[in-house]
Amino acid sequence: MAAPVKVYGPPLSTAVSRVLACLLEKDVEFQLVPVNMAKGEHKKPDYLKIQPFGQVPAFQDESITIFESRAICRYICEKHADKGNKSLYSTNPLVKASIEQWLEAEGQSYNPPSSTLVFQLAFAPRVNIKQDEAQIKLNDQKLSKVLDIYDQRLESSRFLAGDEFTLADLSHLPNTHYLVTVGNRGEAFSSRKNVDRWWNEISSRDSWKKVVEMQKSK
Amino acid sequence: MVMKVHGAVLSTAAMRVFATLYEKDLEFEFVPVDMGAGEHKQERFLALNPFGQVPAFEDGDLQLFESRAITQYIAFAYKDKGTPLLCEGKPMATVSVWMEVEAHQFDTAASKLQWELMFKSIFGMATDAAVVEENEAKLSKVLDVYEARLSQSKYMGGDCFTLADLHHLPVLTNLMGTTVKKLFDARPKVSAWAADIMARPAWAKVLAMKNQQ
Numbered sequence: 001m002a003a004p005v006k007v008y009g010p011p012l013s014t015a016v017s018r019v020l021a022c023l024l025e026k027d028v029e030f031q032l033v034p035v036n037m038a039k040g041e042h043k044k045p046d047y048l049k050i051q052p053f054g055q056v057p058a059f060q061d062e063s064i065t066i067f068e069s070r071a072i073c074r075y076i077c078e079k080h081a082d083k084g085n086k087s088l089y090s091t092n093p094l095v096k097a098s099i100e101q102w103l104e105a106e107g108q109s110y111n112p113p114s115s116t117l118v119f120q121l122a123f124a125p126r127v128n129i130k131q132d133e134a135q136i137k138l139n140d141q142k143l144s145k146v147l148d149i150y151d152q153r154l155e156s157s158r159f160l161a162g163d164e165f166t167l168a169d170l171s172h173l174p175n176t177h178y179l180v181t182v183g184n185r186g187e188a189f190s191s192r193k194n195v196d197r198w199w200n201e202i203s204s205r206d207s208w209k210k211v212v213e214m215q216k217s218k
Numbered sequence: 219m220v221m222k223v224h225g226a227v228l229s230t231a232a233m234r235v236f237a238t239l240y241e242k243d244l245e246f247e248f249v250p251v252d253m254g255a256g257e258h259k260q261e262r263f264l265a266l267n268p269f270g271q272v273p274a275f276e277d278g279d280l281q282l283f284e285s286r287a288i289t290q291y292i293a294f295a296y297k298d299k300g301t302p303l304l305c306e307g308k309p310m311a312t313v314s315v316w317m318e319v320e321a322h323q324f325d326t327a328a329s330k331l332q333w334e335l336m337f338k339s340i341f342g343m344a345t346d347a348a349v350v351e352e353n354e355a356k357l358s359k360v361l362d363v364y365e366a367r368l369s370q371s372k373y374m375g376g377d378c379f380t381l382a383d384l385h386h387l388p389v390l391t392n393l394m395g396t397t398v399k400k401l402f403d404a405r406p407k408v409s410a411w412a413a414d415i416m417a418r419p420a421w422a423k424v425l426a427m428k429n430q431q
Binding site: 074104107109 | 269282283286287290294311312319323363367
């Protein structure tokens with residue numbers, strides 16, 4: 001039996017938790033390798049060898065080392081197409097195209113404002129960095145526009161890419177979780193009927209509940 | 219039925235898609251979207267891309283937006299035609315990594331610089347020197363990683379030219395026409411790689427589209 005894959009980084013990291021959610025959905029055994037970011041371990045030569053940008057996560061599977069959470073997720077889904085949740089990243093080209101479209105939309109349109117807000121609202125206070133009110137306001141507005149588009153899309157579609165929960169939805173879990181909890185942005189989601197339905201459904205998945213537990217214990 | 223690309227010849231995102239179609243020798247119809255007149259924010263276009271951005275793409279009944287999703291679709295659906303822009307099996311993982319790097323590390327700083335140093339003057343707006351300085355510093359760090367990568371690998375994703383390289387072309391080309399060129403020139407491997415990919419015949423065809431407008 002193959003050795004479990006290795007995921008480097010703390011579960012509290014949004015990008016790391018994206019990968020963990022994917023591994024759990026796909027029923028792929030993994031080993032979490034701690035990276036002490038408070039001590040700058042992620043910027044030291046040993047770590048830079050596996051992730052040259054000095055960011056988490058990094059990932060190893062037998063002889064291959066990769067980074068960038070969305071690339072890691074795609075790899076896991078393609079290698080283990082027949083394991084766990086099979087519709088997470090379809091092999092059907094037309095279905096896959098729709099998943100890719102919404103995964104790109106997440107990365108290009110949802111991630112920038114949501115990750116800025118997550119940093120400002122959830123992480124900055126923890127590390128004694130002063131919050132930037134102008135940035136918060138600007139990104140609240142950007143996020144609002146994106147959520148309007150999502151609400152419209154989710155009126156006619158159960159999940160972003162279609163009728164099934166896919167990598168495109170999963171990719172939104174980490175940032176959104178922080179936004180609706182410590183970030184106090186729950187209303188942005190609950191005030192939009194379809195976004196509310198979608199968020200409740202995807203955040204109730206067993207895989208995500210397990211990731212949240214992992215975040216609490218580290 | 220011929221594939222359609224809705225966009226503008228000056229749109230870097232649309233150019234990503236044109237480049238892919240030319241690399242694969244695929245016929246397509248270019249449907250201009252009059253962005254100056256706000257056509258991309260109107261109902262008809264929003265039905266193709268609810269984010270009101272170009273490009274949008276059609277292949278028969280399939281409609282797509284997000285340039286990197288479109289290029290990946292074309293590369294998979296037509297993998298036996300023209301230049302193979304992706305890899306099979308394990309090597310694909312590495313291509314995927316560097317596609318994400320372009321999208322999240324390179325593009326963020328590079329797009330801001332392109333906006334400040336090129337597009338703003340087209341629209342008669344003043345450059346913000348502080349933004350330029352900040353993003354040149356960010357881009358420099360990214361290019362240092364690229365220099366190390368290209369010392370081990372001929373192209374970003376591996377031995378052959380793939381989407382991981384192609385996705386850079388539009389913004390890279392624009393930056394080469396600005397003072398940011400110095401950042402690329404200062405790094406020999408990056409400089410050689412940039413020259414190599416910009417010299418591809420398919421890319422020349424994309425640039426020629428501007429002259430036809």
